[in-house]
Amino acid sequence: MIRFLTAGESHGKCLSLIVEGVPAGLCLSADDINRDLRRRQLGYGRGNRMKIETDSAEITAGVRNGVTLASPISVIIQNKDWENWKDIMSIEDKGDSSISDRSFSRPRPGHADFAGGIKYNQKDLRNILERASARETAIRVAVGAIAKKILDEINVFVTSFVTQIGKCSIANVWQFMEDARCLQFKSKIDFLRFQERIDSSPVRCPEPEAEKQMIEEIDSTKNSGDSIGGVFQVMAFNVPVGLGTHVHWDRRLDARIAYALMSIPAIKGVEFGLGFELAKRKGSKVHDEIFYDSEKGFYHRTNNAGGIEGGISNGETIVVKAVMKPIPTLTNPLKSVDLISKEPFMAFKERSDVCAVPSAGVVAEAMVAVELANAMLEKFGSDSISEIKQAFKSYMEYIAKY
Ligand SMILES: Cc1cc2nc3c(=O)[nH]c(=O)nc-3n(C[C@H](O)[C@H](O)[C@H](O)COP(=O)(O)O)c2cc1C
Structure with a gap:
């Protein structure tokens, strides 16, 4: 099992990761991680921070001569902004120099400030903000990149795209799902070509008309000092039938993926396949009929289940969507109360994104990849x-003969 812990504050020196359970013999370099770190930094609507930080990973343990050793892997991402925050975020006691205009006691609605300040008895809410900040998602992308390398070994590929920002959405998302379902990538190069098509869009939306409207929506939101959320879809291609299990609640693949996605800051809902649309349809218009062909074996003609039935992958593309709420830090802040004086005030303002849905999709890919890699290792x-590839090969032979 892959287990990981992260550490690091938003404006601290660095983000750190220890990941355990990565098998021996996996080729891994910092470039494998940096590629996805760059993808996380893409996206129209991000704040200035993305211009300061060009994230780059340093692997400090668990890899020798470019190959994993099965020992814990440690990764560090430096925060370039640390130079400007050295005194404020100093580890050593700097006396009063850590108290600055960066300290605040007016919690931002929608953030962890209020509940965290009370829970941890903090009057300077920076002590909550720094860890609650989504900066931590950079290091999750690092663990996701390692998980994706494991999945590469059995040709399983994970990516995402944005389906909706505010009221603008891809006109026919069902059609898009159908098209994506038909894609069976023979090689990583084919897959990367598909992914680059998505990533070349500033909002990571492959439909030009929707992309244009989404950009306009972000611009007008920014001009009004507001923020906006949206929906993205994660897809995992070439997943074999049989990952996850029905036998116990916490081992169901869909449950594990949903948990992982819900752990991403600002994600407030997850749906598989047709998702909430299922409520409107009759069973006969929902369930994916099963067919057999001597060439391709068992297959479905539809994928309304999103590739998982009974907590087990069914051989179809895994399709999962998640909704991201609008960013809570606003240029025109909402009403709040100063936790020290108890006086009403407008909430604290910090440099912030207007829309981070395209990046959240990349973070979500990472979390889905970790859960799929875990199910694969199980x-x-x-x-x-080498052991995994051998077991996979004989399992696929077994399925072919079933
Ligand atoms: C990729 C990403 C970027 C984010 N950027 C910001 C940001 O710039 N400003 C902000 O206030 N919240 C941002 N958020 C959302 C907050 O981190 C999140 O809303 C907050 O921690 C409260 O958690 P909750 O929304 O899950 O309750 C971002 C989230 C993600 C996933």
Whole structure:
């Protein structure tokens, strides 16, 4: 099992990761991680921070000569902005120099400031903000990149795109799902070509008309000092039938993916396949009929389930959507109360994104990849890549003969 811990404050020196459970024999370099770190920084609507930070990972343990050792892997991402925050975020006691105009006691509605300040008895809410900030999601992308490398070994590929920002959405998302379902990437190069098509859009939306409207929506939101959320879809291609299990609640693949997605800041809902649309349809218009062909074996003609039935992958593309709420830090702040004076005030303002849905999609890919890699390691062994590939090969032969 992959287990990971992260540490790091938003304006602290660095973000750190320790990830355990990565098998021996996996080729891994900092570039594998940096590619996804760059993808997380894409996206129309991000704040100035993205211009300061060009994230780059340093692997400090668990890899030798470009190959994993099965020992814990440690990764660091430096915060470039740290130079400007050294005194404020000093680890050593700097006396009064850590108290500055960066300290605040007027919680931002929608953030962890209020509940965290009371829970941890903090009067300077910076002590909550720094860890609650979504800066931490950069290091999650790092663990996701490692998980994706494990999945590459069995040709499983994970990506995402934005389906909605504010009221603007892809006109026919169902059609888009159908098209995506038909894609069976033979190689990583084919997959990367598909992913680059999505990433070349400033909002990571592959439909030009929707993309244009989404950009306009972000611009007008920014001009009015507001923020906006949206929906993205994560897809995992070439997932074999049989990952996850129905036998216990916490081992169901859909439950594990939903948990992982809900752990991302600002994600407030998750749906698989047709999702909430299921409520409107009769069973006969929902469930994916099963067919057999001597060439391709068992298959479905539809994928309304989103690739998981009974907590087990069913061989179709895994399709999961998540909704991101609008960013809570606003240029025109909402009403709040100063936790010290108890006087009403407008909430604290900090440099912030207007819309981070395109980036959140990349973070979500990482979390889905971690859960899929875990399910894969459970099924095919977890000590070495050669052992896993051997087990996978004989499992696929078994399915072919079933
Ligand atoms: C990629 C990403 C970027 C984010 N950027 C910001 C931001 O710039 N400003 C902000 O106030 N919230 C941002 N958020 C959302 C907050 O971190 C989140 O709303 C907050 O921690 C409260 O958690 P909750 O929304 O899950 O309750 C971002 C979230 C993600 C996933």
